[in-house]
Amino acid sequence: MQPDLPSLTRICQTEEAALRAIFSDIALTFAPPFTPKIRFKIAHLLDLAEPHRHALQRAHSFHLQSPELRALPMHAPERQYFDAVLRHLRLYPAALARLQTALRQRLPLFPPAPPPYTPEAQTLALHSRTWDHMHSHLSPHPPNLYHDAPGHHGDLPYPTTDFLRYAMAARRICLAMDKNAAAFLDVGCGVGLKVFQAAELFARADGLEYEPEHAAAGQAMMQRGGWPSAQIFQADALTFPHYGDYDVLYVYKPMYGEPLEQMERHLTTQASPGTLLIAPYLDFTTRFETLGCTRIENFMYMIRPLKTLPAILKRAVQVGCALPARPKNGYAEDGFLNPLHLALRRWGHGD
Numbered sequence: 001m002q003p004d005l006p007s008l009t010r011i012c013q014t015e016e017a018a019l020r021a022i023f024s025d026i027a028l029t030f031a032p033p034f035t036p037k038i039r040f041k042i043a044h045l046l047d048l049a050e051p052h053r054h055a056l057q058r059a060h061s062f063h064l065q066s067p068e069l070r071a072l073p074m075h076a077p078e079r080q081y082f083d084a085v086l087r088h089l090r091l092y093p094a095a096l097a098r099l100q101t102a103l104r105q106r107l108p109l110f111p112p113a114p115p116p117y118t119p120e121a122q123t124l125a126l127h128s129r130t131w132d133h134m135h136s137h138l139s140p141h142p143p144n145l146y147h148d149a150p151g152h153h154g155d156l157p158y159p160t161t162d163f164l165r166y167a168m169a170a171r172r173i174c175l176a177m178d179k180n181a182a183a184f185l186d187v188g189c190g191v192g193l194k195v196f197q198a199a200e201l202f203a204r205a206d207g208l209e210y211e212p213e214h215a216a217a218g219q220a221m222m223q224r225g226g227w228p229s230a231q232i233f234q235a236d237a238l239t240f241p242h243y244g245d246y247d248v249l250y251v252y253k254p255m256y257g258e259p260l261e262q263m264e265r266h267l268t269t270q271a272s273p274g275t276l277l278i279a280p281y282l283d284f285t286t287r288f289e290t291l292g293c294t295r296i297e298n299f300m301y302m303i304r305p306l307k308t309l310p311a312i313l314k315r316a317v318q319v320g321c322a323l324p325a326r327p328k329n330g331y332a333e334d335g336f337l338n339p340l341h342l343a344l345r346r347w348g349h350g351d
Contacts, residue, residue, distance in 0.1 A: 005078060008059050012085055015056040019336035022049045026099075027343035032176070032318035034103045042103065046096070053092065060085050088335035095337050095344075102349040106317050109169040110297055124161045131160040131193060138191045138221065140213040156190075158252045158280060163194055166278045166300055168321060170248045171201045173276060173296070175348060176316035177306075182247040187240075187267065188254025192218030192232045199227045200323060202248065207232040208240055210254070237263045243270040249303075250278045261287070268292055273304040320348030 026045050029038055060082060072079045114120040135157045167184075174182035181203035186194045189207030191214050199205040199222075209215040209232060218232035237254055249271060255263055260283065268291040271277070279288075280299040288295060294305040302309060325345050344350040 008062055009078065009081065011059040012056055012082070015052045015059065016085070016088075016336045018052045019049055019056065020339065022052070023336055024339040027339035030099070030102075030340075030343045030347070032315045032347065034318055039103050042099070053089070056085065057089060060089065084334060088337055091337055095340055098344055098349055098351075099340065102318075102320060102344065102347065105320070107319075107321060109172065109313070109316060110165060128159045128161045132157050135191065135193055138193070138217060140191075140211075140217055156253060158194070160193070160197065162280065163250075163278075164197060166250075166280070166298075167194075167198055167201055167248075169297075169300060169316075170276045170278060172319040172321070172348060173312060173316045174202075174247055175319045175346075176312050177274065179247050180346065183245060184248045184250065185243070185246040187237050187249060187251045187263075189218060189232060190214050192221060192230075194250060195230055195232060196221065196225060196227065198248075198250075199230045203324075205230045206246075208235050208237060210234070210236060238266060240266075241270070243267050243275075244272045246271075246275065248276045248278070251281075251284075252279075253281045253283075264291055268303050271303045274306045275303045277301045277303055318347075320344075320350075322348045322350050325350055 022045050026042055029041050029045070031038075114124070170184075171182065183204040184195075184198045184202040184206070186192070186198065186205075186207040189195050189209050190211075192207045192209070195205050195207040195218065205227070207215075207218060207230075209218065212234045215232050215234040222228065222230045222232060238259065243249065243266075249267065251264075251267070253260070264284065264287070268277075276296075277293060278300055284299075284301075285295075288301055292304045293301040294309065295301050296309075296313065306312065322345070341350060
């Protein structure tokens with residue numbers, strides 16, 4: 001006998017509740033490092049979910065034959081409910097595929113660069129060249145090596161594709177340190193293009209700039225570009241008192257000579273233990289150890305490194321590279337898959 005529509009609704013709601021409880025358990029279990037014990041537990045929970053998924057599919061199939069449903073208008077709550085059930089069922093295979101990939105995947109913090117002259121390498125080169133032109137266009141003064149103030153460099157651009165490699169690695173390490181709302185600061189940010197990019201990766205992205213005209217131009221760009229919470233403020237890096245408020249610091253030759261070394265001492269003394277420092281210039285490679293820093297890889301360092309750094313880095317390679325999710329209309333995160341979507345997103349494996 002064909003179940004009536006209220007009975008089918010109750011069956012679907014019961015099966016969805018069971019699936020949601022199982023995926024809540026999976027979300028609690030899903031955290032790197034993904035040991036064999038964790039993978040076994042998640043596999044067991046997925047096995048428990050399968051009968052409920054089949055029951056939900058069967059109930060949804062029955063509703064398609066219901067004369068009551070066919071008689072309902074498109075915007076009736078009952079029809080919308082069963083449409084939502086169908087969306088969740090269609091999302092199920094892709095969500096499980098992302099979960100299985102995340103459990104197996106190991107991504108180096110710095111993937112190897114593509115071979116020169118390949119399409120990918122040339123695309124990256126074009127990307128950097130375009131951003132350099134944008135930097136020149138936005139800067140109130142042409143980029144120059146030396147500033148009028150002694151010891152200060154002018155507004156110098158650093159290749160944006162290299163910066164993004166470091167910024168992505170820093171985000172993954174922060175997630176591995178359970179810093180879900182990491183704060184980023186560009187020391188000597190110029191017009192703030194790196195801050196603009198970092199705002200896509202970090203919960204908070206700020207820029208410190210010595211030149212008032214550059215700081216004002218950068219803050220105006222943040223407002224126009226949709227990052228009203230990002231700040232670019234005028235300050236002197238030699239006396240700035242809030243380095244300890246940030247989890248990631250980026251410094252690219254805002255000064256030279258003794259002022260640069262003075263700024264490095266001030267920054268590393270003030271920063272909290274475990275703060276990540278991106279300093280892509282050769283001078284720093286000769287003195288980072290005397291400043292209490294440990295090199296993680298290339299030009300990335302940790303200030304007063306934590307004893308757990310080896311475990312953090314082991315965990316970081318199991319954190320994904322997915323960008324933080326922007327607000328959506330909601331349907332993709334609704335229903336019983338919501339806990340899994342949130343857990344995948346939490347560890348950089350979501351959509």
